[in-house]
Structure formats: C-alpha cells, structure tokens
Ligand SMILES: Nc1ncnc2c1ncn2[C@@H]1O[C@H](COP(=O)(O)OP(=O)(O)O)[C@@H](O)[C@H]1O
C-alpha cells in the first residue's frame with residue numbers, strides 16, 4: 447500500500463488553555479505528550495508518514511500546511527457542549543477523511559442523557575434516569591434511592607466519587623448543586639447499580655440501519671458482523687471496597703497503577719455474548735464508526751443483569767493505562783497493532799484500502 451500522510455489530531459494536556467475559573471480536573475481527559483508521541487510512532491511503524499497537529503483553532507492552518515491523506519482523530523475538544531465534534535466538523539468542511547465516529551455521534555455520546563434517551567427508545571438496558579437542569583426540580587416517582595449523580599457531559603470519571611452515590615433527597619440535591627457549580631452543566635441522576643464493572647472494546651464497522659429498532663427476536667441471527675470484540679475487562683474494585691465503590695477520576699488517574707484489571711474478565715460465554723451484543727447495539731444506535739468502548743455495570747441484585755452506562759466513541763489510547771489498550775493486548779494486539787487496526791478500518795470505510 448502507498449505510504450500515506452496521517453495527521454494525528456489530539457488535544458495535548460500541555461497545550462490546554464488555562465484560567466482561574468476552570469475546575470481542577472477540567473483537562474483530565476486530554477492526552478499526555480507521551481501518548482501523543484506513541485500514536486505518531488505507531489502510525490509510522492505502520493508504514494506511514496505522521497505528524498501531530500493540535501486540535502484547536504490553529505488546526506485549519508496546520509492542515510493546509512501538512513495536507514494529510516487522512517487524520518487519526520482523538521480530539522476531546524476544549525469548550526462547548528459539542529466539543530468532541532468540533533474537529534470532525536472542520537474536517538468535514540475541508541473534506542479530509544478521519545478515523546472514528548463523525549460529528550453527530552461524537553456530540554451525542556458526549557451527552558450521556560441524550561444517549562440514554564436513544565438507548566431507551568431502542569429498549570436497550572440502561573439505568574433509569576432523570577436529568578436535572580435546576581436543583582429544585584421534583585424527583586420523578588420512578589426514581590428510588592440509592593441514586594447516582596454525575597455530570598451529564600464529562601468523561602474519565604470526572605465529577606464521580608463515592609459522594610456520587612446518594613441515599614436521600616438532601617444528599618442528592620447537594621451533589622446536583624456541586625455538579626452545577628463545578629462543571630456548569632446539567633446533572634444526570636441514575637439508579638445506582640451495585641455490582642461488577644465491565645467494559646467491552648471493539649474495532650470495526652456494522653452495516654445496518656441506525657434508525658430502525660434493534661430486532662428482539664431471539665431466533666434471528668444477532669447483527670454484529672463486521673465488529674471485532676476484544677475480551678471484556680473488569681476493574682477489580684474490591685481492594686477499595688468499603689461498601690460503595692465507583693471508578694472515579696481519582697481511581698482512573700491517580701491510582702491507575704494500583705488497580706487490578708481482570709482481562710479477560712471472569713465471565714461465562716453466555717454473558718460475554720450478551721455484552722458483545724449490547725455493545726454492538728449501542729454502537730449501532732449511536733451511529734459509531736471504527737472503534738468504541740461500552741461501559742457496563744452488572745446488577746448484583748438482579749442476577750448480574752447488564753446495564754449500559756455509556757458508549758465511548760473516542761476511547762483513551764494510552765499505553766498500559768487505557769482500557770481498550772489492555773483489552774486489545776489480551777487479544778494479542780500490541781499498541782501499534784491496535785492503532786493501525788483502527789486506521790485500516792477507517793481507510794477501508796473510505797475505500798482508501800482494500801480488505802486484505
Ligand atoms: N448508575 C450507576 N450505578 C453505579 N455506578 C455508576 C453509575 N454510573 C456511573 N457509575 C460509576 O461511575 C463511573 C464513571 O461513570 P461513567 O458513566 O462510565 O462516566 P465516565 O467514564 O465518562 O466518567 C463508572 O465506571 C461507575 O463506576
């Protein structure tokens with residue numbers, strides 16, 4: 447295959463805008479220079495030319511200078527409720543191909559409440575929920591404690607701690623207020639699912655109508671052809687188990703080296719099949735492309751029934767840290783191979799590479 451120019455588009459932590467009124471963890475989901483360099487190296491190891499371009503307003507100029515054939519996009523964006531969709535919108539305007547999901551899917555998946563409305567419409571299992579835009583909105587009758595309060599548009603465990611689990615209205619409203627103040631966005635309140643924490647990563651593409659309901663008929667073959675599922679990973683939260691534990695930003699970032707990841711997670715084949723199917727369904731109904739990771743909780747009080755917490759169409763790709771990197775490794779793919787698999791998936795989708 448011809449050597450391509452592949453621009454690695456990311457938002458480096460060190461380039462992030464600074465100001466006094468930002469939350470301390472405001473840039474927790476941006477990428478380190480080490481991760482960015484490792485991605486550039488991986489793309490080069492795949493036989494291409496690669497250069498990192500910062501995904502801010504300088505991007506239009508740098509794209510005109512570098513003139514990539516395709517972009518490998520991992521930009522999380524800085525500001526605004528569609529921030530993960532901004533760079534793809536620029537790329538669409540400039541007619542430059544890019545890896546991963548497009549504008550609508552990225553803006554959607556960043557908004558957990560919107561995503562849940564879609565999952566719910568498709569009758570996919572996601573914890574019952576209510577979105578609060580004001581602190582004094584009445585609690586719906588179908589919402590029973592304990593509940594879980596989180597920001598509706600953040601990632602990487604931001605705004606999530608043991609205080610997110612609330613047992614009464616006073617605790618709930620205190621936490622909602624905290625989300626408003628710190629993250630300046632609506633709060634998502636969900637039924638608290640006590641149980642194991644499992645995530646499924648996949649690379650590939652599904653052919654199938656996004657708008658049509660996912661068929662329920664157990665006799666029909668399940669549509670997941672085209673996706674490669676990695677072995678599910680479980681975060682072993684038991685060392686941190688006082689009673690209620692969540693995969694918070696503190697655990698994800700500060701204590702990453704103390705966490706035990708079970709990958710493949712000790713789950714039976716039927717459960718793995720079910721999780722893969724639900725992950726494929728979430729991928730389909732949100733219109734995701736090339737790569738995603740779907741986070742689940744398995745309800746300990748209901749025979750480990752899986753609930754979809756969210757879909758991450760821009761999963762972290764940090765060596766040795768990010769969930770999907772660990773999952774791919776359990777499937778025999780090192781970081782370089784994973785990155786090139788995602789790139790090749792996009793190239794095939796654009797007709798820039800034939801299926802080998
Ligand atoms: N409804 C819920 N019940 C139990 N735990 C939850 C719930 N929602 C989130 N959590 C916990 O918080 C963590 C982060 O939530 P998640 O929705 O995956 O957001 P993100 O990963 O984008 O920060 C989860 O991995 C889980 O540990």
Ligand SMILES: [Mg+2]
Pocket residue numbers: 602603741755756
């Ligand atoms: Mg998550």
